[in-house]
Amino acid sequence: MRAAALTVALAAVGALGATAPTAQATQAAPAQTRAAQAGPAAACRGQAVDPDAVIRYASDIVIHAPLRTVWKLQTEVERWPAWQAPVLTMERLGPGPLRPGARFRWTTPAPATPTTPATTLHITSTVRQIQPNSCIRWTGPAVGAGLRIDEGVHVWTFTQVKGGVRVHTEETWTGDQVEADVPTATEALGRGLEQWLSDLKTTAEASSCR
Numbered sequence: 001m002r003a004a005a006l007t008v009a010l011a012a013v014g015a016l017g018a019t020a021p022t023a024q025a026t027q028a029a030p031a032q033t034r035a036a037q038a039g040p041a042a043a044c045r046g047q048a049v050d051p052d053a054v055i056r057y058a059s060d061i062v063i064h065a066p067l068r069t070v071w072k073l074q075t076e077v078e079r080w081p082a083w084q085a086p087v088l089t090m091e092r093l094g095p096g097p098l099r100p101g102a103r104f105r106w107t108t109p110a111p112a113t114p115t116t117p118a119t120t121l122h123i124t125s126t127v128r129q130i131q132p133n134s135c136i137r138w139t140g141p142a143v144g145a146g147l148r149i150d151e152g153v154h155v156w157t158f159t160q161v162k163g164g165v166r167v168h169t170e171e172t173w174t175g176d177q178v179e180a181d182v183p184t185a186t187e188a189l190g191r192g193l194e195q196w197l198s199d200l201k202t203t204a205e206a207s208s209c210r
Contacts, residue, residue: 041170042169043137044135044156048137049153049170054179055172055178055179056171056186059197060168061198061200063167063200063201063204065207066208067160071133071158073200073203073204078090078092083203086109087107088106088108089106090104093105093124099127099130100130101126103124103126105125106123107120107122108120110144113184115181116146120145121144121147122143123140123141125138126138133158134158135155135156136155147177149174153172154170157169167201171189171193173189
C-alpha cells in the first residue's frame with residue numbers, strides 16, 4: 001500500500017463497474033486513468049467491480065517480463081511482504097493454490113487523514129473468480145481502529161503484448177465512512193493502485209533479468 005501508507009494500504013483492500021465515475025471521483029483521479037474508467041469495466045469470468053460504487057479507480061501498466069513471472073508474483077500472496085513493503089503481515093486461511101473461495105488475511109498501516117485516524121488495517125480477502133494467467137477478482141472488508149471500508153472489489157487482468165504483459169487493475173470501495181469524502185478516498189485508492197503496479201513491474205522485471 002513507501003508512499004503515504006494510506007494510499008497503498010487502502011488501495012489493496014478487497015483482496016480487495018459498468019458506469020462511469022462520478023464527477024467527484026473523476027476530479028480526484030489522474031487524467032491518464034479517466035479514459036480507462038470511462039470504458040467498459042474489466043471483468044474476470046464475467047464479473048467486474050461494483051457498478052454502483054462511487055469510489056472507483058482503474059489503471060494499467062506494461063511489464064517487460066514473462067506472463068508466468070508476473071502471474072506468480074501476484075498470486076503467491078504469501079510472498080507479498082517480500083516485494084510490497086506496506087504489507088506488514090500475510091496469512092493464508094487455507095492450503096493450496098488460489099481458487100474461488102480461497103481466503104487470506106493481511107495487515108497494512110494507514111496514517112491519519114483529515115477525516116480518519118492513523119491505524120492498522122486488517123483485511124480479509126476472498127477470491128471470487130480466477131482464470132490462470134488471465135485474471136483474478138477478490139473482495140473483502142478492511143477494518144482498523146476508527147476506519148472501515150465495508151467492501152472492496154478488485155479485478156486484475158493480464159494480457160500478453162509484444163515484449164511483455166499488460167496488467168490492468170480496477171477497484172471499487174463502498175462504505176459510509178469512505179463515501180463521506182469521495183475525493184480523498186478516490187485519491188488514496190488511485191495512488192495505492194499506481195504504487196502496486198509500479199512495485200509489481202519493478203519486481204517482475206528484476207526477476208526476469210536474473
